[in-house]
Amino acid sequence: MRAIVHEGKNGLEGLSIKDMKKPEVRGNQVLVRMKTFGLNRRDLAVTTLHDSDAEALILGSDGAGVIESVGESVSQWKVGDEVVLNPGSGWKHKSEAPPEGFEIVGLPDHGTFSEFVAVDSEHVERKPTHLTWEEAGVLSLAALTAYRAVFTRGKLTKDDTIMLPGIGSGVLTFALKYAKAVGARVIVTSRSEEKLEQAKQLGADVAVQTEADWNEELKGEDVDLLIESIGAATFNKSLDIIRKGGTVVTFGATTDDEVKINIRKFFYGQYNLLGTTMGSAEELREMISFIEEHNIKPEVDQMFAMDDYQQAFEYLRDTKNFGKIGFTV
Numbered sequence: 001m002r003a004i005v006h007e008g009k010n011g012l013e014g015l016s017i018k019d020m021k022k023p024e025v026r027g028n029q030v031l032v033r034m035k036t037f038g039l040n041r042r043d044l045a046v047t048t049l050h051d052s053d054a055e056a057l058i059l060g061s062d063g064a065g066v067i068e069s070v071g072e073s074v075s076q077w078k079v080g081d082e083v084v085l086n087p088g089s090g091w092k093h094k095s096e097a098p099p100e101g102f103e104i105v106g107l108p109d110h111g112t113f114s115e116f117v118a119v120d121s122e123h124v125e126r127k128p129t130h131l132t133w134e135e136a137g138v139l140s141l142a143a144l145t146a147y148r149a150v151f152t153r154g155k156l157t158k159d160d161t162i163m164l165p166g167i168g169s170g171v172l173t174f175a176l177k178y179a180k181a182v183g184a185r186v187i188v189t190s191r192s193e194e195k196l197e198q199a200k201q202l203g204a205d206v207a208v209q210t211e212a213d214w215n216e217e218l219k220g221e222d223v224d225l226l227i228e229s230i231g232a233a234t235f236n237k238s239l240d241i242i243r244k245g246g247t248v249v250t251f252g253a254t255t256d257d258e259v260k261i262n263i264r265k266f267f268y269g270q271y272n273l274l275g276t277t278m279g280s281a282e283e284l285r286e287m288i289s290f291i292e293e294h295n296i297k298p299e300v301d302q303m304f305a306m307d308d309y310q311q312a313f314e315y316l317r318d319t320k321n322f323g324k325i326g327f328t329v
């Protein structure tokens with residue numbers, strides 16, 4: 001079976017399409033014939049995290065497809081069922097942090113960017129009925145991360161103002177749609193005027209340039225909750241814009257991991273800083289029910305053919321996307 005793999009060279013140069021052994025299912029596993037899969041920033045990172053001298057690794061955490069066969073002890077799924085894959089494993093119930101053993105699909109074990117994927121039957125969920133295959137394939141990782149960040153950790157309510165710096169992000173386009181679904185006020189930032197316009201069309205109430213002086217541009221706004229994923233480039237601006245007693249939820253460091261903060265200013269402001277990472281299977285199911293209830297669909301920028309993997313990875317690396325990109329098998 002064809003798969004997008006990493007081996008041989010560090011970074012994107014180590015990417016190729018390779019013929020890999022089709023997995024066999026046993027016991028509690030299901031075999032999914034993949035229709036689509038979404039590309040995440042993590043897949044870019046895996047091309048440097050995976051040892052290039054090790055065996056070829058199939059990349060990818062996201063995907064959607066049809067069950068092709070089931071192991072002998074599977075009772076909840078049958079051949080022909082349409083499913084999305086859980087991008088994580090080992091985290092069943094909503095909890096403060098994932099238990100020991102939680103892993104993101106696609107490193108160290110093989111991921112989803114192939115024609116067939118064998119997974120534990122607990123690691124698939126029914127495909128939301130209102131989504132196309134393209135939308136379903138790019139859903140799980142970003143939509144789950146946004147759901148936990150906004151609701152489980154951020155506890156957003158309709159009376160809150162939420163701020164989303166770097167709205168081109170796949171995860172944050174979900175956060176924007178969730179926040180508007182519950183009736184919250186939404187402020188977004190981007191380095192791109194075009195993306196700010198796109199965000200306004202999705203319901204953003206206020207849109208400002210990421211490089212602007214936020215305190216100047218957002219005079220009179222009370223930011224209750226800010227979802228931070230850019231990292232070093234914006235982290236201090238983010239802490240500086242929330243109201244006293246407000247909350248920053250962080251899950252990403254696209255620019256850099258290390259930041260210096262003024263803790264005196266932080267404790268006088270009585271701020272809250274919360275980390276989050278993806279989410280549990282319970283939250284994945286909650287998220288699916290939530291998007292069905294509110295008819296929320298992923299913002300699909302574009303889909304690529306598997307053979308165009310280089311273009312797709314470069315498109316995401318260069319942050320040309322507004323929302324999600326992915327592959328059609």
Ligand SMILES: NC(=O)c1ccc[n+]([C@@H]2O[C@H](COP(=O)([O-])OP(=O)(O)OC[C@H]3O[C@@H](n4cnc5c(N)ncnc54)[C@H](OP(=O)(O)O)[C@@H]3O)[C@@H](O)[C@H]2O)c1
Binds near residue numbers: 041170172195252255
């Ligand atoms: N911990 C987790 O579970 C988890 C889950 C998902 C993602 N993540 C991480 O969270 C981050 C966002 O993920 P994503 O998939 O949504 O990313 P993405 O689609 O690649 O979007 C990243 C956005 O960050 C902004 N950005 C990038 N470089 C910037 C810079 N130098 N200055 C200012 N803004 C910049 C851009 O927004 P504009 O183009 O609008 O300016 C870009 O669209 C990534 O670092 C990812 O690895 C973590």
